[in-house]
Amino acid sequence: MSQKYILVTGCAGFIGSNFVPYFLDQYQEYHLINLDLLTYAGNVENLSEVADEPRYTFVEGDICDRTLVESLFEKYSIQGVIHFAAESHVDNSIKNPGVFIETNVNGTFTLLDVAYKTWMEKPFVLKEGYEECRFHHISTDEVYGTLGATGLFTESTSYAPNSPYSASKAGSDMIVRAYHHTYGMNTVITNCSNNYGPKQHDEKLIPTIIRKALSNQPIPIYGDGQNIRDWLYVLDHCKGIDLVFHEGNRGETYNIGGRNERDNLYIAHKICEILDTLKPKATSYKEQIAFVEDRAGHDRRYAIDATKIETKLGWEAEENFESGILKTIQWYLKKYTVEV
Numbered sequence: 001m002s003q004k005y006i007l008v009t010g011c012a013g014f015i016g017s018n019f020v021p022y023f024l025d026q027y028q029e030y031h032l033i034n035l036d037l038l039t040y041a042g043n044v045e046n047l048s049e050v051a052d053e054p055r056y057t058f059v060e061g062d063i064c065d066r067t068l069v070e071s072l073f074e075k076y077s078i079q080g081v082i083h084f085a086a087e088s089h090v091d092n093s094i095k096n097p098g099v100f101i102e103t104n105v106n107g108t109f110t111l112l113d114v115a116y117k118t119w120m121e122k123p124f125v126l127k128e129g130y131e132e133c134r135f136h137h138i139s140t141d142e143v144y145g146t147l148g149a150t151g152l153f154t155e156s157t158s159y160a161p162n163s164p165y166s167a168s169k170a171g172s173d174m175i176v177r178a179y180h181h182t183y184g185m186n187t188v189i190t191n192c193s194n195n196y197g198p199k200q201h202d203e204k205l206i207p208t209i210i211r212k213a214l215s216n217q218p219i220p221i222y223g224d225g226q227n228i229r230d231w232l233y234v235l236d237h238c239k240g241i242d243l244v245f246h247e248g249n250r251g252e253t254y255n256i257g258g259r260n261e262r263d264n265l266y267i268a269h270k271i272c273e274i275l276d277t278l279k280p281k282a283t284s285y286k287e288q289i290a291f292v293e294d295r296a297g298h299d300r301r302y303a304i305d306a307t308k309i310e311t312k313l314g315w316e317a318e319e320n321f322e323s324g325i326l327k328t329i330q331w332y333l334k335k336y337t338v339e340v
Helices: 014-026 044-050 066-076 090-095 097-119 164-183 205-214 234-247 264-278 307-313 321-339
Strands: 004-009 030-036 056-060 080-083 120-122 134-140 187-192 194-196 219-222 228-233 253-256 261-263 289-292
Touching: 004 014, 004 066, 014 030, 014 044, 014 234, 030 066, 044 056, 066 097, 080 097, 080 234, 090 097, 090 164, 097 120, 097 134, 097 164, 134 164, 134 234, 164 187, 187 234, 194 234, 194 321, 205 219, 205 264, 205 321, 219 264, 228 234, 228 264, 228 321, 234 253, 234 307, 253 307, 261 264, 264 289, 264 321
Parallel strands: 004 030, 004 080, 030 056, 080 134, 134 187, 187 253, 194 228, 219 289
Antiparallel strands: 228 261
């Protein structure tokens, strides 16, 4: 069986490091080339289970490094791109927005432009042997802005990003769209809701709640704790990406959401209740919950309408929040019990 080389970016991070083992297990014909700069959010240990897999190659480097990206396309005759790499922490984007523009906008442009020049003779004319190549861009529901008490984000919702992070992701989405409409590139975009599960960076909400609880520190909750997100278990997201990459219509966008709207205070209470059972102590972990000053520009509510991917491609989330959060806590208990 001939190998098909796929460039995956940023897969030492949270979602990508869950995707790579899943994808390699599903498709024996693929060889994945993982390009990752290993910033604070990336850790090669996240991919320890595939380190010796002959169909996996790790390359440390920057998606903004055009010379490096060109060399990878040439060396491996790259036949597809699944682009995870992004600066993604909203608080960090408020403090240092330039890094987000550089990676999320310029990095995406570099990958797209190299792919275009590798795969295509000119606009709408593919080179021989590259007819099936596809560029899959992983994005976020935050590009749509914020919702009121009702309503859902659909693929036709207008973009209204409110943070430097979401603005940079909106910009990258628009560049992908432009390469499809202007040059005829085979692109797809997926916009996901908040992911959770194993291997997420410690700074994110759910790992922070678990870590602070186990170390007997205050559990910080922004504002009044009523900010609502639609939570998507990471393996469900990986399966959605797989479907869109293989079966999605070229040039289209698919929203992937778990239909699990929960506010931050509910999440903190639920995690504490589970920890009270799994690792009990004299008092409930809930007593550690502490409200802190809200962050600037904090969107109130996100929620995705996943009808398109459900009806067109047959995807559906297998985990509800209560089943997924139990699996997540059990994974982090093993990690943090060793550390704390």
